[in-house]
Structures are given as C-alpha cells and as structure tokens.
Amino acid sequence: MKAKKSENDAVYVGLDDPVSVRRDLLEASKSMVHVLKGQNNLRSARAAKQKMTEALRAKLSEISILVAEARTMLPAMNKAMLPHDEPKPRKQPAAPPRSRPRQTHRMPEEHHIDRFEKDLQDIEKKLKAL
Structure with a gap:
C-alpha cells in the first residue's frame, strides 16, 4: 500500500544556482516596477489633459455667451453703413530702362545741286590731268 501524504509535508526542489x-x-520585479510607474504617469497625464480640456470648453462657452451679449448691445449695421476703403491702385513694376537706339552721326545731306557741282568739279580736274 501507498503511504498517504499529509498536507504538512513540504516538498523541496533543488536549484543549481x-x-x-x-x-x-x-x-524582473525591478522592470515591472518601472512599467507600473510609467502607466501611473500616463494615467495622471491623461487626467490632467482631461481637466484642462474641460476648463477650456468652459472658457469657450463663456466667451461665446459674452460675444452674443455684446452683439445684442451693439446697434445693427448694414454693409452699406460700413466705411469703404477704396482699393489703392497697384504700383506697376518699374519697366526696365529702354535702351536708346544708337544715333549715327550723319552728315547733313547736301542738296542735289551742290553734289552735282562737286562731281562736275572732280570730273573737270581729272580731265585737266589728262
């Protein structure tokens, strides 16, 4: 027969190292503590963000209410009543300076008669030279 094990008997296992x-x-415990700290920091950051978001929404709703009250206090205006700013004429970019066409110095044209006389004198000189 087998011997019954009592609940008080302890079993030990041997470890090599x-x-x-x-x-x-x-x-492993140390790394788990770091992970838990990170999760805790994340939770607190989310809670702070949620609080700030709620505060911002409250401020925005308050601002919108105040703007609505201000609009009711101001007189109604049409667009025709608003001052019109005439658009200023746009300055056109300065054109590059035009280059002047070069003027060649021309001799004043002599009259046809004067030219003919000169030609005649040249011909007479050539005839005398012969």
Whole structure:
C-alpha cells in the first residue's frame, strides 16, 4: 500500500544556482516596477489633459455667451453703413530702362545741286590731268 501524504509535508526542489535565479527574479520585479510607474504617469497625464480640456470648453462657452451679449448691445449695421476703403491702385513694376537706339552721326545731306557741282568739279580736274 501507498503511504498517504499529509498536507504538512513540504516538498523541496533543488536549484543549481539559486543566486542567479534570485537575481533574475529581482531584475524582473525591478522592470515591472518601472512599467507600473510609467502607466501611473500616463494615467495622471491623461487626467490632467482631461481637466484642462474641460476648463477650456468652459472658457469657450463663456466667451461665446459674452460675444452674443455684446452683439445684442451693439446697434445693427448694414454693409452699406460700413466705411469703404477704396482699393489703392497697384504700383506697376518699374519697366526696365529702354535702351536708346544708337544715333549715327550723319552728315547733313547736301542738296542735289551742290553734289552735282562737286562731281562736275572732280570730273573737270581729272580731265585737266589728262
């Protein structure tokens, strides 16, 4: 027959390197603590963001109410009543300076008669030279 195990009997398991197992467990616990801290920081940041969003919404609603009250206090105006600013004429960009066409110095044209006389004198000189 088999012997009955009592609930008080403890079972022990032998570890080859108990120091390294303990070190690994402590490092895992340390990393878990860092993760939990990060999650806690994230939760607090989300809560702060939510509070700020709610405060902003409250301020915006208050501003919109005040603007509506201000509009009711001001007299109604038509667009025709508003001052019209005449659009200023746009300045056209300055045109590049035009280059002047070069003027060649021309001799004043002599009359046809004067030219004929000159030609006649030249011909007479040539005839005398012969």
